[in-house]
Amino acid sequence: MKSLKIIAILSFLFFLNRCEDNSNDKELIICTQNFVYGLAINLTEKTTANPINGNIIIVAKDGNYEETLENSDPNMSFYGAGERKGTYIVTVTADNYKTFVSEPIIVTADECHVTTEKRTFELELK
Structure with missing residues (x-):
């Protein structure tokens, strides 16, 4: 009988503890393993609206941080600032x-x- 009371008291305390924990639970967030770029840049010629290719260098700066964006052929998009938030020029x-x-x-x-x-x-054009 004594052990039954102890089990009941421990169960009650466990239940109270669980209720308290649930009040502070935040929604579970599951992130993907994808690597996401912060910048995706395309270039066109102003007069023709045609995509530009050739010798192109695109640099993104955020304070002291500087990165040369990578080209992704065939769509001629440039990507950078991978998983990095900030304000870029x-x-x-x-x-x-x-x-x-x-x-x-x-x-x-x-x-x-x-x-x-x-x-x-x-x-x-120049």
Whole structure:
């Protein structure tokens, strides 16, 4: 009989503890293993709207951080700022085109990944 009372008391305490824990539970968030880029940049020629290819360098800066974006053929998109939120200024240099400097681009993130900011910039011939 004594052991039954002890079991009942321990069960009651366990139940109270579980109720208290549930009041502080947050929603379970499950993140994917995907690697997400913060920036996706495309380039077109201003007068023709045709995609630009050739010798192109795109640099994204956020304070002291600097990264040269990578090209992904065949769609000629450039990607960077992988899983890194921040405020980026993008500078584009390309043969036969004027250097282009963007307005600040803000890359945000949720609990798991950054949100990709996609931009298309029009370059002018020199």
